[in-house]
Amino acid sequence: MPSPRSRFPVELGSVRDPEAQVGQLHRLAVAGGPGWGLTRLLRRVVQVDGENSAGQTGLFLSALLGHSSAVQLLLTFGANPNHRCLDGSTPVHTGAFSGRRPVVLHLLWAGGDLRLRDQQGRTPRDWAEQGGARQSREVLELLELCRARVAALVHGGALASSVSLGQLQAGSVHHLCGSLWLPRLLRADGAPRQEQTRRPPQIPALGFGQLSSLWPLGLLTGIPLADPKELLPAQGEPDRTYESSSRTLMANLLWRGHPVTARQLKVPGTQPDVLLADLQHCSTLHHPNMLLLMALSPSVDLSGLCLLFEPVWLGSLHVVLHPRGPSQGGPRSVPGLPPGHLLLQVLEALLFLQARWRAHGSLSSHAVQLVRPGLAKVGSLEHGRPLHRCWPPPRPQQGYPRGGPGPGLPPPPELYPWLPLELICGDVPAATSDLYSFCILAQEVFTGELPWAGRKGPEVKAKLEAGESLALDPLVPAPYQALVQAGLGLGPADRWGSLQSTRYLLREAMAQDSTPEVSSRKHWPTRYLSSQGSPPGPGDS
Structure with a gap:
């Protein structure tokens, strides 16, 4: 592979075996073909998103060098335009830097996202500004056109007057810009046109996901888009805002008069990647014990968003187990x-994810939401990752080029106390990775203490790397000690059992446990009634 040129904003990686299939794929991607050779290679059992030492894929390299035909061919065979390299950049970043408008349009049409940022906080627009002066201007105009048209569709406003479609059509991208027909679906008054019903059921909202041609406007999964003006503070109930991660908050709001819990950034305008990753997963994964996404509310300029979930009346499990103030x-x-x-409800959600060949990747007491008394659900899916398979996955189906959500974001250090070493180091999750986190969570529930005695993430990582594993706490009730101990092994080979066997052991332990159930409001601790308002009962909807 040729050495990277100094003008590139990223250092190119290398492949271990240049003659292996991934090495051949990267060599053809860098050369831009020939097309017949690339097609023949892709028709074999080859990983189209195979990575080099920097986590870069063939699509990343072809987009960086501006090879439009190779980019189109790789996308046809299911390459992921939002695949993240080790530095957080994606093929959309490199396509924008290349200054080639056809390359950018191919990536956006395949679902490339203009909102994702690399580890330095740079968007594809920032990368485009580093390219050649003339080419950067053309790509920047194209990106602004995409943003303005999607904004007009979502918010019902007029197209930005600063964007001249005629200027773009004067270039070689004339035939491609003609496909940016999104506002034609609406009449001047914002209502859908009659011919809309005859259009395909999905509309590429270039750079901002895919929208549905149904009305009201929504994502492909039927999740509606909420105007930020429709979100109001909750009335007649106390504020239940709490942290769901180091960068996000959960707040109780009203949307069109209905209570919702909004997950939003602590600091508006900062990197929205955590919400975008959560959206990518929770919009396609539905289970009774997973937090239900009700709507998506993009900001006016489309650079940010907040996710609207079903109302969470009691907060996260972390908030309940570790409230502020002196411990009792x-x-x-x-x-x-x-x-x-x-724990059984949490386990059911993990089993569902595993059946879909997914690992939650960051299970902790922060991720467990107490929706109402008697019902816990799992959320915070932004760090989810595909499980390792011993055989190649099937070819992606037509219309689903990536076959489902890709890898999520790397977990932050504050979650390390709940995570196994393989997830902390960014390795492919094992079938028992979520089991480890579940057993850590179970011990936290039974003891009321933070994992690793509340040590910080880097310190926990150092202990794990030194070969030290978390010991079983004697405060765990005897019927549950065996199932908790089974998943606390340092590495995947040190853990015995599975999520399925743990469910069986958990049910057996529950049958032996004499802990009385709390079944009526008079048994609820008074601190929840005073601080959380009046949540619905277990049978309320």
Whole structure:
């Protein structure tokens, strides 16, 4: 592979075996073909998103060098335009830097996202500004056109007057710009045109996901888009805002008069990648024990967003187990949920993800949401990753080029106390990776103490790398000790059992446990009634 030129904003990686299939793929991607050779290679059992030492794919390299035909061919065979390299950049970043408008349009048409940022916080637009003066101007005009047209479609406003479609059509991209027909679906008054019903069921909202041609406007999964003006503070109930991660908050709001819990950035305008990654997963994964996404509310300039979930009345499990203020000693009870039942609901969500060949990747007490007394759901899917398979996955189906959500973001250090070493180091998750996090969570529920005695993430990572594993706490009730101990092994080979066997052991332990169930409001701890308002009962909808 040729050495990277100094003008590139990223250093190119290398492949271990240049003659292997991934090495051949990268060599053809850098050369831009020939097309017949690239097609023949892709028709074999080859990983179209095979990575080099920098986590870069063939699509990343072809887009960087501006090879339009190679980019189109790789996308046809299912290459992911949003695949993240080790530095957080994507093929959309390199396509924007190349200054080739056809390359950028191919990537956006395949679902490339203009909102993703690399580890330095740069968007594809920032990369485009580093290219040649004339080419950068043309790509920047194209990106602004995409943004303005999607904004007009989502918010019902007029196209930005600063964007001249005629200027873009005067170039070689004339035939491609003709496909940016999104506002034609609407009449001047914002209502859908009659011919809209005869269009395909999906509309590429170039650079900002894909929208549905149904009305009201929504994502492909039927999730509606909410205008930010429709979100109002909750009335007649206390503020239940709490942290869901180091960068996001959960807040109770009203959307068209209905209560929702909005996940939003702590600092508006900062990197929205965590919300975009969560959206990518939770919009396609639905289960009774996974937090339900109700709507998406993009900001006016489309650079940010907030996710609207079903109302969470009691907060996260972390908030309940570790409230602010002096500890009262001992584990805290969860309204309407004895420990065994709570853990069983979490386990059902993990089993569903595993059946879809997904790992949650960041299970902790922050990710478990207590929707109402008696019901816990799992959320915070932004760090989800595909499980390792022993055989090649099937070819992507037509219309689903990537076959589902790709790898999520790397977990932040504050989650390390709940995670196994393989997830902390960014390795492919094993079938028992989520089992490890589940057993850590179970011990936290039974003892009321933070994992690793509240040590910080880097310190926990150092202990794991030194070969030290978390010991079983004697405060865990005897019926549950065996299942908790089974998943605390340092590496995947040190853990015995599975999520399925853990569910069986958990049910057996619950049958032996004499902990009384909390079944009515009079048994709820008074601190929840005073601080959280009046949540619905277990049978309320």
